[in-house]
Amino acid sequence: MDTELILMQLFSGVALGAILVITALGLSIIFGMMGVVNFAHGALFMVGAYAGLWVASLTGSFWWGLLVAPVMIGVFGMLIEFVLIRRLYGRSIDDPLLLTFGLSYVLVEGVRIVFGSDGIPFPTPSLLTGVVDLGVGFFPIYRIFVVALVFAIVVLLWLGLEKTKFGLIVRAGSRDPMMMRVLGVDISKVWLAVFGLGVGLAALGGVLAGPMRSVNPEMGALVLAEAFVVTVIGGLGSLVGAIIAGLLVGVVISMTALFAPEMATIVMFALMAIVLLIRPQGLFGKLA
Amino acid sequence: MMTTYRVPLSILALCILPWLLPSKALAVNVLIYGVVCVGYNLLFGYTGLLSFGHAAFFGAGAYITGIAIGQFGVPWYLAVLMGVAGGAVLAFIIGGMSTRTRGIYFSMVTLALAQLVYYVALQASGWTGGENGLRGFTVNKINLFGFDINFLDPVNKYYVLMVFAAAALWLVSRILNSPFGAAIEAIRENERRARTCGYDVERTKLLSFTLSGTICALGGTMSALHLAFVPLESLHYLTSGMIVMMTLLGGASSFFGPFVGALVFLLMEDVFSLWTSHWQIIVGSIFVLFVLFLPKGIWGTFLSRVVR
Numbered sequence: 001m002d003t004e005l006i007l008m009q010l011f012s013g014v015a016l017g018a019i020l021v022i023t024a025l026g027l028s029i030i031f032g033m034m035g036v037v038n039f040a041h042g043a044l045f046m047v048g049a050y051a052g053l054w055v056a057s058l059t060g061s062f063w064w065g066l067l068v069a070p071v072m073i074g075v076f077g078m079l080i081e082f083v084l085i086r087r088l089y090g091r092s093i094d095d096p097l098l099l100t101f102g103l104s105y106v107l108v109e110g111v112r113i114v115f116g117s118d119g120i121p122f123p124t125p126s127l128l129t130g131v132v133d134l135g136v137g138f139f140p141i142y143r144i145f146v147v148a149l150v151f152a153i154v155v156l157l158w159l160g161l162e163k164t165k166f167g168l169i170v171r172a173g174s175r176d177p178m179m180m181r182v183l184g185v186d187i188s189k190v191w192l193a194v195f196g197l198g199v200g201l202a203a204l205g206g207v208l209a210g211p212m213r214s215v216n217p218e219m220g221a222l223v224l225a226e227a228f229v230v231t232v233i234g235g236l237g238s239l240v241g242a243i244i245a246g247l248l249v250g251v252v253i254s255m256t257a258l259f260a261p262e263m264a265t266i267v268m269f270a271l272m273a274i275v276l277l278i279r280p281q282g283l284f285g286k287l288a
Numbered sequence: 289m290m291t292t293y294r295v296p297l298s299i300l301a302l303c304i305l306p307w308l309l310p311s312k313a314l315a316v317n318v319l320i321y322g323v324v325c326v327g328y329n330l331l332f333g334y335t336g337l338l339s340f341g342h343a344a345f346f347g348a349g350a351y352i353t354g355i356a357i358g359q360f361g362v363p364w365y366l367a368v369l370m371g372v373a374g375g376a377v378l379a380f381i382i383g384g385m386s387t388r389t390r391g392i393y394f395s396m397v398t399l400a401l402a403q404l405v406y407y408v409a410l411q412a413s414g415w416t417g418g419e420n421g422l423r424g425f426t427v428n429k430i431n432l433f434g435f436d437i438n439f440l441d442p443v444n445k446y447y448v449l450m451v452f453a454a455a456a457l458w459l460v461s462r463i464l465n466s467p468f469g470a471a472i473e474a475i476r477e478n479e480r481r482a483r484t485c486g487y488d489v490e491r492t493k494l495l496s497f498t499l500s501g502t503i504c505a506l507g508g509t510m511s512a513l514h515l516a517f518v519p520l521e522s523l524h525y526l527t528s529g530m531i532v533m534m535t536l537l538g539g540a541s542s543f544f545g546p547f548v549g550a551l552v553f554l555l556m557e558d559v560f561s562l563w564t565s566h567w568q569i570i571v572g573s574i575f576v577l578f579v580l581f582l583p584k585g586i587w588g589t590f591l592s593r594v595v596r
Contacts, residue, residue: 031392035392037392037395037396084576084580087580088579088580091583092583093391093392094338094392094395095579095583097338097392097395098338098532098536098575098579099576099579099580101529101532101533101575102533102572102573102575102576102579103572103576104572105529105568105569105571105572105575106568106569106572106573106576108568109566109568109569109572110569112566113566113569221524221525221526224525225399225400225403225525228396228399228400229400231396232393232396232397232400236392236393236396262411263411265407265410265411266404266407266408266411269400269401269403269404269407270404272397272400272401273385273401273404276385276388276389276397277385277388280388280389280393281389281393
């Protein structure tokens, strides 16, 4: 086994990890700020991929799909929060989880009705096809683009949460929503925005994953489990945890695929089991 | 009154069930998923732990029974025992890991560990048939105390499996009436207070998890005997979700609610799937409406309005 192949596979793992990071970040932000586990996150990832495909075929450009679909699905997420999830605040913490699970059934079947049950290939945009020789091996341009874009978005998110007034309100609201109300902040508007943002990130993950995996109604199921594993390893609600665990899981999956392909689907769960045994709250989580 | 006679009343209801439903196959399914949901409810409704991984125990029970009969020629009753025991061991292991976590974390961990079992079954295709599911085992005749019963006859099949269901209902009722039953409800209501009262919360949770998983595994072995086939989907997390939906639909934290939920869910599936192949969109919507407006479920709401 030469180093070039290992390096290429390592990078492929980073690209896979980048998509996991963006998806798990959405899940983690929604949980961290609102205390809601979004079981429809995988389904919304899938809907995002279809929306990207639809917009791209309508406009003839992948870039419009990449830009418009996450916004579109993010707004759809806000609608979900406004119509359904809002009614459950103050009730058992299990209720939003159950509701979003039921919702995922509706979304998956809805997509089946509109787009059919078969997988649809998602063409890689012509600008990003091919590989580039970086001296240490050949790397697919699309994957380099995914890693760079996710990195940029993570930096933007961090700046938004740490440096802006909105970020300050969101962070304070996650600590003490009652106090924010007393201070005159309409926290329900903040939660609306946070849910939309989280869902938009899931949709972005879906569009980015499109050219790497085929697009089908079931693609959300695997992603939901992967996003859960990432969030559990990183620590629920921890953004740093989601980023590090996402990259870790991506790299571990693709390195296992290289050395022991039959273990590739299992290894991330084994990793989660080990982390749980040592640190039940996850690597960066606080003890509940 | 309801508590004292709940087991005989339930069994009476089961005795007449096949004559009320459109098909005997549907009645057998109600029996199977009724047992699964009643077992699941021990953990969800009574201990207050929302597991999203109970398909693992359902599937394990089914696979072990099928493999024991098909590949080792084990008699059916021993295969059932092996399926239940195997499910119990798996529930003990998964429960041991997941009950270390709390709240919503617990739901995510159970889901992820159950997906691990799913992928193991997918990979070990030599044993499990992988994606195609497990085939090649059929129970034609069941020998009971010298009598041969034709197991392929749907009515016979129903009443043989009903014996298992009755045993499970009795066991769950017995568990709930015991001091252990009081302990799990105390944990559901207030974990910290239960701990202060001197309950060993961790061990109680683990025992509840194991018992619940064991009963689900019994449902799995019943399913294997019924279908003579184990689809890989029986391990999928959507099956876990279906168990959760059925239980909530009927009414968690009531004894017979989960059985009602299984009945209503399967009836809906039966009726809606005649109209459209996209019946899941209807079932999903109805479930969402239940979470929003009727969180106690059909039976739970009925009990709180009528019986008091």
